[in-house]
Every structure is written in structure tokens, then in C-alpha cells.
Amino acid sequence: MGNLLSSSKERKAKTKQGAGLQAVCLSAGDIKELQCIGYSDREHGKVRWKTLISSDKTPSKDLTAGIATLPPRKENQPTSAGGNMAPHRHRQAEVYIVVSGEAIINVDMLEYPVSAGSVVFIPGGAERAVRNTSLTEEFVWYFCLAADKIGDVRFLYKNDGIGVASQPRVMG
Numbered sequence: 001m002g003n004l005l006s007s008s009k010e011r012k013a014k015t016k017q018g019a020g021l022q023a024v025c026l027s028a029g030d031i032k033e034l035q036c037i038g039y040s041d042r043e044h045g046k047v048r049w050k051t052l053i054s055s056d057k058t059p060s061k062d063l064t065a066g067i068a069t070l071p072p073r074k075e076n077q078p079t080s081a082g083g084n085m086a087p088h089r090h091r092q093a094e095v096y097i098v099v100s101g102e103a104i105i106n107v108d109m110l111e112y113p114v115s116a117g118s119v120v121f122i123p124g125g126a127e128r129a130v131r132n133t134s135l136t137e138e139f140v141w142y143f144c145l146a147a148d149k150i151g152d153v154r155f156l157y158k159n160d161g162i163g164v165a166s167q168p169r170v171m172g
Contacts, residue, residue: 022059026052031067038068044157045086046071047130055148064147070103070132070139083132083139087158089125092145096120096130101139103132127158 031050038048049068053060073082087106096105098118105112106129107122113133114120122128124146132139147153 021061024053024058024060039086043086044088045084045129046082047085049143051150054150056151057149061148062146063144064150064153065142065144066150067099067140067142070101070130072134072136072138073132075135085128085130087127087129089127089156090145090153091124092147092153093124094122094128094146095144096122097142097144099140099142101132101137102134103130103139103141105130 031052034050034052036048036050038046040046040048047068047070049066051057051064051066053063053065055061055064068085070083070085073084096114096119098114098116098120100116102113102115105114105120106127107120108126112118112120130139130141145153
């Protein structure tokens with residue numbers, strides 16, 4: 001059974017050796033209760049997310065993870081309208097794991113069609129954008145960044161101007 005520890009005492013001892021770090025396990029109920037933030041404007045797109053793992057919220061280090069959602073696009077709108085995350089960049093490398101839906105992920109002007117089960121690696125500094133291609137289904141993906149906490153990530157959106165870092169807002 002892999003590296004499972006046989007007793008609670010051993011698990012506690014192993015945790016103490018991790019310099020304050022511990023395994024983090026969030027239930028579906030925990031995730032449901034987390035604050036949702038995002039954008040809903042032309043400059044940044046229509047996207048919302050919840051930060052799941054971040055050193056300012058969990059006993060973790062070196063990685064930040066979350067789950068993001070784009071709503072479906074509206075009929076009679078161009079493919080770029082509706083649920084999208086506008087072109088942006090940050091210095092951290094990132095991985096997307098698609099949970100559900102279909103989208104186009106653009107990395108440095110190359111388009112990658114993705115659907116449930118797809119995995120995308122995005123190098124640090126690369127420009128990235130995501131657009132939902134469905135008229136009926138949300139696009140949902142997990143993201144993981146090489147950063148201690150989400151606050152360490154400086155999101156530079158193409159539409160904000162050179163060197164301007166955007167701050168998302170709390171979504172209902």
C-alpha cells in the first residue's frame with residue numbers, strides 16, 4: 001500500500017519532521033465554503049476561482065493550487081465572448097488539469113483544444129488565455145502554480161497596460 005504509515009503515532013511523528021508542513025486534505029464541503037474570487041469584465045474576462053492550497057491559508061509551501069470555472073458562452077456571440085480568461089502572464093510555471101467541459105487554451109499564441117482529463121503545462125513567463133467553447137457547459141479546471149501563496153503571483157493582464165498587476169474581486 002505505498003508509503004502509508006501504520007499508526008496515528010507514526011503519522012504525527014512524520015508530520016513534525018516537516019518543518020511545520022503537514023498534509024492538506026480538503027473535503028468537497030470544505031471547498032464549497034471557500035471564498036470565490038474572479039473577474040467579470042472585458043479587460044480580464046469572465047472567470048471565477050477558489051484558492052485551495054496556499055501558504056497563507058494552509059500549512060503548505062512551494063505550491064499554490066485552486067479550481068477555476070468559466071461559464072458557457074452565449075449563443076450568437078463570437079467564440080471569444082462568454083466565459084474566458086483574458087491573456088495574461090506571470091513568472092510562475094503552471095499546470096492545468098481539466099475537470100469538465102471543453103475549451104481552447106492559448107499559450108504564447110498557440111491554441112490547444114482541451115476537454116475533461118487533459119493536462120497542460122505552461123512555462124513561467126508565457127502568455128496564457130482560456131476560452132470556453134461550449135454553449136451549455138461550464139469549463140472547470142484545477143491549476144497549480146510554483147508559488148508559496150497566491151499573493152506571491154503577480155498577474156499581468158495584456159489589457160491592463162505594461163507592468164500593471166490586477167487584483168480580482170470577491171464573487172458571490
